[in-house]
Amino acid sequence: MAIKKFSIMRSNSGFMLEAEGRVVFKHDRAAPALSMGMGEARIAMHHGNFDIEDEVRELCPLSNFEIGEENASVRFSSEGGRWSVMMKISIEDGRLALYFSEVLGAGVERKGEDQQAGARRVRICLPAESREHVYGCGEQFSHFDLRGRKFPLWTSEQGVGRNKATRVTHDADLNDHAGGDYWWTFFPQPTFASSEGYWVHADTSAYSIFDFRHARAHELYFWELPSAVIIGRAESMPALLEDLSAYFGRQPEMPDWVYRGVILGIQGGTEVCETKLRRARAAGVPVAGIWAQDWEGINITSFGQRLRWNWVWNEERYPGLDRAIAQWKSEGTRFLVYANCYVGRGWSLCKEAAELGYLVKNSLGEDYYVDFGEFYAGIVDLTNPQAFDWFAGKLAKNILELGASGWMADFGEYLPTDAVLHDGTPALLAHNLWPVLWARCNAEAVKKARAEHEALFFMRAGFTGSQRWCPMMWAGDQNVDWSNDDGLPSAIRSALGLAMCGHGLHHSDIGGYTTLYGMHRTKELFMRWAEQAAFSPLMRTHEGNRPKDNWQFDSDAETLAHLGRMARVHVALADYLRFAVAENAARGMPVMRPLFLSYPNDERAWTCDDEYLLGPDLLVAPVVTEGANSRVVHFPYGTWIDFWSGTQAWDAKLPGDREFTAPLGALPVFIRADSPWIATFNGARAAADR
């Protein structure tokens, strides 16, 4: 329901702002909607891991209010007028827009450190219901329903372990400040969607904390006054997503080749790619692409094999790559590479950028080289239109003109807060924006090469606006394990949560990536992860940061056969997946969907984060537990057919649970009995055992 009008109801001590039957904003002298003041931040970055201390210096309630003419504005102020904020209220495209600006009261001066970017502290309280479920805040890995917790919003490494109760997290903390916590993410966003049929977005890139712990208020806390808070209303969750995704922009449909099999993560040179491709094909694996991140040469560190970060074809490591790409393409297999928004110090691209003055500077005006762990890299200053264009051109030329059809567009989270940028944006405020600039730069590269219908890049970092510029996300660097916060379960959960921020195309490294502190990817993990990936929009393997410690797709014949089976199912689902992807492009309905989008009357659907709907008609219940040969599946109401046997598995007017055996290669998947895609699903089942 588009918001057509709003009304303000006054009382002696406050007012309520109502839109389409819901009080969306509420102020009372005794419970002020706004507080304002100042704070000091202490931020230390270590390899993209941030230690952030926020010291509130002052935080005053803006208790006083004065409603302006025609109810179009409210002026809030603290007693005595030291802090004052004007809120203008308007309706734009069916949404309520609350525009905020700071107003200086009579006799109030602001100067010096008061006026520094990121020095302001603002709390905005919005009315909440105790029964509410809340989703979003970008890509959250540890929690799906965000109610009852607070979420700092700051793009960073996601952490290794991400749970202080685990040994891995402590090992990572001790070694590299890298353990992280439940809220660490590559892709934060000051946006949430509520089960009560509204969504909220705060227009700011400042460090923020969204706190959903209070029964009667959602508390949004910012290091600057957001320029606006946008509130949308909807009569259903799909309608909410449609509105929200229209606001942020939707992802286009994927190039057709993506549906044609798995993308194999391979490293080691042209010959290795060729050999592994032949071997995979011979084992019956449909291969949509080879993804070779070392196309530009390698660099060995204690973390494992790293790349040069020089986004130029490395002919020593990949001789004849241009011809090979053409050959593979003619056989139906694309080639994909890797790039990120940094340029490795000492290599040609970095030198060129430095000479052109295109690198981000430090406070002394020198090029800022960031420590990435045993090597340093410059940051292309994407706020400089020339640098942006230069870098997009390099990506277009070096990647797309070479013949590659896609790339992992990695990183984006490491902008140091003491950097100095071309356009003058304070780094503290540019930090969260960087992933979006980087997404836009990649999109620009595609546009430059006129490769919109062929190229696909995928990113892990994001922020408000990534929806529009980045056509595909991946879940980043999961551990090669089963852990709730950083293993296979977290990769599934993150897809469902990110979908509620309007990004509906998501996949993960099959088998995970991070291989540290004694971790080893097991065969079972690889196989379970591959199963899940088959029922996602994109299948892609990754060797991990220490390939030798990990079970790989070709480590034995059984694994290859398993991958082939799952990839054939995936390919056989192509028409259905294409349909789901088109729904995402048209209406923001994600490909991997939380159950409540279709089954809002099932209370369990609002918290279920280990099952999802793939498109409208498949219920997918991946096995995410080591050693499990069965799992309990939660069914929403209705009739469901077992994907693998074709027999009826559930038929009830109420939701409920049932346990299913789930041998490797047959994760529990169920078909809505009234699906028009039954023939496609039957074909996919047949393809499995072809």
Added chain:
Amino acid sequence: MAIKKFSIMRSNSGFMLEAEGRVVFKHDRAAPALSMGMGEARIAMHHGNFDIEDEVRELCPLSNFEIGEENASVRFSSEGGRWSVMMKISIEDGRLALYFSEVLGAGVERKGEDQQAGARRVRICLPAESREHVYGCGEQFSHFDLRGRKFPLWTSEQGVGRNKATRVTHDADLNDHAGGDYWWTFFPQPTFASSEGYWVHADTSAYSIFDFRHARAHELYFWELPSAVIIGRAESMPALLEDLSAYFGRQPEMPDWVYRGVILGIQGGTEVCETKLRRARAAGVPVAGIWAQDWEGINITSFGQRLRWNWVWNEERYPGLDRAIAQWKSEGTRFLVYANCYVGRGWSLCKEAAELGYLVKNSLGEDYYVDFGEFYAGIVDLTNPQAFDWFAGKLAKNILELGASGWMADFGEYLPTDAVLHDGTPALLAHNLWPVLWARCNAEAVKKARAEHEALFFMRAGFTGSQRWCPMMWAGDQNVDWSNDDGLPSAIRSALGLAMCGHGLHHSDIGGYTTLYGMHRTKELFMRWAEQAAFSPLMRTHEGNRPKDNWQFDSDAETLAHLGRMARVHVALADYLRFAVAENAARGMPVMRPLFLSYPNDERAWTCDDEYLLGPDLLVAPVVTEGANSRVVHFPYGTWIDFWSGTQAWDAKLPGDREFTAPLGALPVFIRADSPWIATFNGARAAADR
């Protein structure tokens, strides 16, 4: 210099309060001295380890001020008058007393959660110099000069490892939330002493943070408005300590038997004590006491051997103890036991307390049993005068009437913040007070038994007022290692820092206590620690929580001989130590003294935390590094004689460093050349090799 008068200098926008030539309080509208508001605390306790989250809800500068008649008061208020504080200024006993009380402005109401204990947030800024050194905040283990850091003040376990950069800390965090951090302490105190010749104490037991990071202000932050801030002035640091210790109360002199040798920590029963005592004596170890913590029976847990916490002689484990105590005493060796302020659930004392209604209650009105790790204990409600008297009586009867001459009065840090107390004090405010109540209860037991000249108890927990009630502190539970934050160096540092809060009698477990995560006390560590203890007011060994993993005083003949040598030195120093202890009792001059107390013109003396003066004339430089056979000694100006050789070691008008060989048994110790105690020192040297 006693403060005799103060003056207020006004400007257009503020005022300065001067006392004896120093601006001790300063307010300006643009840099207000006071801020006030409210906050929410989230506190979780796990085995005395606290996870504390402070959410500032509101914090408003009290910019406005109005100076009252005769400059005797200032009323501060926030703009609009929402927050208002009256500060009354007076001089009491030569100190400046600033009394604070909250004042309600016209039309301002406070109710409900606003008025909850611990809900208020207050920041008081005091003028600072950038050159200043700051000491105190109770017993701090990781830092001596507190400048440049902030110190939350909350009594708790001290942490295991206490440094997030160490493996041990991470192991302890992972296993028990127990790793801690640099500020964790059993004995916090909202008091600091400045190198600029003033000291400050805030009269509150609320959670506080003293922040010495700012160049121009010390920022004191509280969870309630302190009733007063006391400021003392002095022309020298010894004079400062004299004033400060007069304010808090000083420790009496020690019973004479304490000087007669080492107190051996022994467990296992009467027979074991007898055997070990004979063995020690035969090896030439003077034994002042046997300290047997298991006199009341044991309890085995995964942490190691624990005690029953039933403060009654256990005749099964200690048959004939009453007769043995008398026998040992006649031979010159006292017997000491162990008690704490909890009573082990299931045992007689706990049952009696429960029946009498003397236990602290939970919010449901039930007895509150605290989890101490695999067992539970009730808390005797020391705010109930009857319970207090009952418990003091039990200690007097069960310990002192049994014939024991002292005890370790352990713990005091675990009062849960949701407990309900007899006298109605909110537990959040009573938490920090508990160690003082517990100290007073022990002192009352001594008084009841009229054992003031015989009994000595020693504690680890403390808070404002412990100085008066507790005659001896020990450093708590160091790891059995050399680590800076939790090993031997921290035990020395903590003595020097605590001295600056007016507690000048301090010792530590020889060899440390905590033996977890693969730790083992080595022979070398035991011997180095014993060396240092010989040059402290009291020598006492401890087997540690896992005795079998630790090197013990009688693990071999060489260790016994070493302990004998060091204990004989200690005994031979008795007259000198008695003199130093008397100086502490008379003037608050601690027995172990920071170098700057005597050598204020030596800049290095203000930060030196691994050397100390023992009394006025001995410079002690303990070896605190594993494997070291030498150490660099810092000398203040003057002439110094090597304690062991009697030769001149340093003679200069300037301070400086020199390296000395330091074999086991001969830690670097130096004598002031002009000491009147030379004969005593010569006697001690001779006693070593007797």
